[in-house]
Amino acid sequence: MLYFSLVRENEAVMLRVARRLMDGRRDQADDLVQEAVVAGYKSFCAGKLCDLKAFKTWILRVLFNHFLGVCRSDRRCGLMDEIEQEIESRQDVSSPHEAEKNILREELQAAVLKALESLSAEHKSILVLIDMEELSHKEAAEALDLPVGTVKSRLARARHSLASILRIRGLDL
Amino acid sequence: MKQMLHSPCGWMKPLLNMMVEGRLKGFMLWFAELHKSQCPQCTAAHRALLATRDSLRRVGLEEMSDLSLGTERWANIESACRASELEDDLQK
Numbered sequence: 001m002l003y004f005s006l007v008r009e010n011e012a013v014m015l016r017v018a019r020r021l022m023d024g025r026r027d028q029a030d031d032l033v034q035e036a037v038v039a040g041y042k043s044f045c046a047g048k049l050c051d052l053k054a055f056k057t058w059i060l061r062v063l064f065n066h067f068l069g070v071c072r073s074d075r076r077c078g079l080m081d082e083i084e085q086e087i088e089s090r091q092d093v094s095s096p097h098e099a100e101k102n103i104l105r106e107e108l109q110a111a112v113l114k115a116l117e118s119l120s121a122e123h124k125s126i127l128v129l130i131d132m133e134e135l136s137h138k139e140a141a142e143a144l145d146l147p148v149g150t151v152k153s154r155l156a157r158a159r160h161s162l163a164s165i166l167r168i169r170g171l172d173l
Numbered sequence: 174m175k176q177m178l179h180s181p182c183g184w185m186k187p188l189l190n191m192m193v194e195g196r197l198k199g200f201m202l203w204f205a206e207l208h209k210s211q212c213p214q215c216t217a218a219h220r221a222l223l224a225t226r227d228s229l230r231r232v233g234l235e236e237m238s239d240l241s242l243g244t245e246r247w248a249n250i251e252s253a254c255r256a257s258e259l260e261d262d263l264q265k
Contacts, residue, residue, distance in 0.1 A: 004251070012240040019237060034246050041254040045261075109235075112228040131226055132233030156190035162229075163221035 003044045006055045007037050013056065013133065014063055020128040021067050023117045032070060036063040057135075057142035064125055064144055071121045108171065115165040123158035130155055181218035182208070189215065193222045 007014075014036070018029035040062040043049070049058050116124055129140040130151075137155075141148045181189055188205040191197040197205060209215045242250070 011242060015240045015242070016237055030242060030246060033242060034250055037242075037250050038253045038257070041250075042257055042261075045258070108224070108228050109232050112225065112232055116229075127229055128233075131229035134230075134233065152190075153187070156187055159190060159193070159222050159225055160186065160218070163218070163225040166225060167221060 003041055006052070007040070007059065010056050010059055014059065017060060017128055017133060018063060018067070020116070020132060021064075021121075021124060022070075024113070028070075032066055033063065036066045039066065054142060057139050060129070060143035061145055067125070068121055108166075111166060111169065111171055112162070115162055115169065118165055119158065119161060122154060123161055126151065126155050127158050127162065131159075181215040182212060185209075185212075185215050185218075189219050189222055192219060193226050 011033075014033050015029065018032045018036075019026060022029040022032060036059070040059050043062065049055065116127065119127070125144060126140060129135045129143055130137070135143065137148050137151050140146075140155075141151045144151065146154070185205065185208060188197060188201065189209075192202070192205060209219055
């Protein structure tokens with residue numbers, strides 16, 4: 001059937017995005033994709049996808065909506081109050097000069113992944129889609145069901161947030 | 174987020190982001206570069222944004238193992254889809 005062949009074409013990108021969104025928890029990420037594929041089937045059969053060329057962003061939107069549902073139910077992806085407090089409390093004491101000067105690339109990447117876990121679902125999603133999966137602003141806007149302008153401003157805020165988290169954790173960027 | 178460490182000037186935030194993406198051109202690029210050269214906060218923020226974006230890119234390029242749902246999950250998906258079709262038929 002057409003739907004399943006389209007899903008199989010996009011299976012890898014869905015799994016990559018889901019694993020990033022679920023902080024590397026593979027089983028939960030695979031569950032998320034499985035549920036999204038089933039939910040997508042119902043919408044697909046109901047004719048909710050007008051243009052087959054847009055299947056990738058459409059199925060990513062279904063996946064993202066499921067991800068938000070998971071976040072709402074377990075509350076672990078909520079806004080990062082803890083991090084915000086940490087940033088505020090360290091506002092005056094942290095200095096880039098105190099941080100380590102030479103950080104290996106691998107360490108930085110590991111730190112980035114860890115910091116990504118602290119971001120809100122909205123910020124994490126936009127970074128995963130645009131900076132990691134390299135979707136265009138327009139594609140990300142379609143996948144997240146947002147205007148392109150919102151995507152751009154949210155992306156800017158997400159990058160600033162991630163950079164700030166890395167700095168308060170002592171990474172000299 | 175209410176406040177950032179080493180926050181850039183507020184009006185520079187979108188410009189810095191556009192610089193990182195290479196979308197800033199012409200006069201605005203010149204103007205932003207000029208300001209950045211005189212503002213340590215914006216210089217630090219620009220460097221941090223570049224490093225963060227580049228790290229995300231590298232992480233994104235890393236290969237993940239086994240990017241497939243596997244036969245068992247596919248069987249579950251197909252049976253769930255069939256079940257939803259039957260449900261819809263019954264409702265009709």
